[in-house]
Every structure is written in structure tokens, then in C-alpha cells.
Amino acid sequence: MGARATARRTGRVLNRRAILAAGGGLVAAACSGGMRSAAAQPSIFYGPVDGQLVHPPAGVVLPGTVRYVVALSEADYVIRTTFHNPYAAINSGVFNPTFTAPDAYRQWSYGFDFRLSPSRGGAVYVDSLTYHWAVVIFTPDAAMFKGRRPLRLWQGGVPGLRIGEGETNDLQLVVSGPIGQLTVNGEDIAALNLSDLLQPGDVAVATGYTSSGVFGLAPGATGYEGFTITPALPPTPFGQRAPSYLYGPVNGGIRQTKQGSNMNSTSQSGEGFITGARMRDGIINARFYNPYDAAEQPWDYGFWFRSNSTPTSGPSGYYTLAIRSDGTYVLAFARAVSRAYIAREVQRGPVALQTGAGEGNDVEVRVDGPGGMLSVNGYEIATLDLHDLTDEGDVFVLTAMSVPPQRGTVTRYENLTVAALPPP
Helix, strand or coil, X not given: CCCCCCCCXXXXXXXXXXXXXXXXXXXXXXXXXXXCCCCCCCCCCEEEEEEEEECCCCCCCCCCCEEEEECCCCCCEXXXXXXXXXXXXXXXXCCCCCCCCCCCCCCCEEEEEEEECCCCEEEEEEECCCCEEEEEEECCCCCHHHCCCCCXXXXXXXXXXXXXXXXXXXXXXXXXXXXXXXXXXXXXXXXXXXXXXXXXXXXXXXXXXXXXXXXXXXXXEEEEEEEEEEECCCCCHHHCCCCCEEEEEEEEEEECCCCCCCCCCCCCXXXXXXXXXXXXXXXXXXXXXXXXXCCCCCCEEEEEEEEECCCCCCCCEEEEEEEECCCEEEEEEXXXXXXXXXXXXXXXXXXXXXXXXXXXXXXXXXXXXXXXXXXXXXXXXXXXXXXXXXXXXXXXXXXXXXXXXXXXXXXXXXXXXEXXXXXC
């Protein structure tokens, strides 16, 4: 695991064709004669193959992805390829009026479908717009590609994603029983819980996961090189997940895309991502690395939790816990009022931190009913008052919650996990 994919074309290209898959395309198309028999080739199921996924013409918006499908009867395998970016991405996340649709949000996303069957399937991809990766488990009635809620969705940051025209990104996915492991450009990114998707199924290389919406893909083609499917390897120690983990462990980072203040006196904001884990009571922890010295520029990082727009009791809202470069922590609660969230500070206190550029701090938040505990660098810092919202909710990882964002700033993290507390 973690090695850079080095497979290259060997001889002629085998049976490649781009498949335009509507509505998530859970019915996989076999590649005639393309799959290599495991009996004849015990070390490889398919490939290596090079090819292109040709985008639709300008103005054509697909309801699904453009993909090339390989029929398999296996459940466990390793998928690898090197993707070639079709064009330079505009990744600020802001509409650019100097372009016309579909180039106004000039972006791309590409990756793999796996364990595809008529009943359900999975997808893993990277997204140039947000420097994120995502893993989705979906059913025909809940396919994200039709705009419906997926069965499962996890996300994280890939701040080192290469987004220039002609640049490449190496993706590898290990699928082994209930465990998955994602590697991007040689770095282990995420351990995945695949217990909801265990059946054998097909594999596809695909593009257009997130750019098939209103504007569609820009004209062009996404190239792939050394597309191979080999028998599964045991996940590395990084990929082994504790049974209680709802999410992770995950490595990566948050790249800020905004500039200047996005704060005001009544609302909480920030830059980051939703993990996909939902919890009422649990433990969130990660090691964060400071993007620069606290004397140069203020920074913060931390978590949103119990984020819920449809609570079963009490107000709609969420908590934020920010660790700040000035040596303080801030817990805030935001509640929904007239279609807006109004935030108030719940508590604040001192915390001993490493504040130098590149230095790290271990942050753990324990959430348990109406209370909680903040620990930093192995020391319990403060009990937390969480009585305003005790419902289950989403967990986010964020920066720039209480300080202005700085475009291009990267805050890295390691071993990010969300774990459920056992019942009392």
C-alpha cells in the first residue's frame, strides 16, 4: 500500500469504450472479451489498459457519469489508475462570469465505481472544485447521481490534488471484505467502512461525478493510464478500523478557497467538509498541523457536531469547537431562527498549544448527552456544556470558524476519526 501506481500499457489496448451511463448507471455493461480470467492470470483480473472518457458536447448535461465498465464476479480487489486532467480547474467554488456555461464552474471529478450490481453499488472519486475526495454507497432509489440522498457518504480533503491541465493523479482503492483503503498520489488517505456493500460486483473508471449538474462537464476528455484490477491485498495497519469507528482514520487537509472575513457578530461560518458520520454521543479526534506561525497570522481549526436541521427534540442547530492560535478554545452554539442560524458563545478558556508553523496539536472532543470534555495534547482542558442540543447530527471538520480565511492556506490533519460511544 502507499506505492505509486506504475502500471503502463503492455501491448495493444484491450477492449475499451466510454459508456454514457444515465441516472447513476447501476446496470453495468460488460467489456466484451476484456476481462482476464483469474484462472489464466492469477495475479491480475484486468488490465493494464489506457483510454479516454470523452465528455459530451457543449450544452449537453448528462444525468449520470461517463464511464468504462469491467464485468467482474469478484468482491475483493485492488483498483489502480493514473488519471490525466482534461483541463485546468477553476476551484474557488465561486461562479466565474468571464466564462460561459459549461465553463463557468470549470471543474472535473473522476474515480472508480466498485461492487456494482443491480441492487446497489459504490463510488470513490476526487473533485477539483473543493480538493475533496468522497466515497458513496448508493441504491437505485437513492443514487447521488440523480440528486437523491445516498445510502452512505463520506468525504475528506486532498489538499495536494493536482488540478492543472495535463497533470495527473494516481488513485488506488483496496476493497477487502468490510474494509476499504483509499490512496491518492502515494499517500494513504482514508480507511473505509464497506460493511453495507459486501456483494461481488463490477468495476468502472468514470468521470463527471460532481460536474454533471446544471452546467455539466466542459468539452474535452479525461484520460486514464494503467487501469488495472488485481486480487485484493490485506489493508495496511492504517486501513484497519476499530469496530466503533463511524469515520476514519483519515489523513488529509483543508485548503481554504475564500479570502478575507466571512464572519459576523451573529453567525458561525468556516471552511472544511462534512465527514458523513452522524452521532449523538461519541468521540471526535484528530492531530492538526498549524498552517503557519501564530505570530504571522491567526488560525483556528476544530469541529462542528450535532449539526441537525431536523431535530427530533429541541431547536435546530449545531455546536462548533474552535482551537485558536491565540491560545484559547471557543465553544459556540448556533440555532435556527427565521431561516438563519444565530450563534452565541457558550464558553471560552485557555489552552496550551504548539503554535509554530507546521507544529501539531492533538484535539479530542468527547460528546455525551448534555455534557462533554475537551482534551488537547493528552490533557483534559474543560468540561463542555452541551445541554442546548442533544440530538444526533452531522460531524464537520473546519477551519476559519473564528478568524478570516486566507485563500490557499492548507491545514493538514492526521488520524481523523469519529467513534461512537458504547451504550451506558
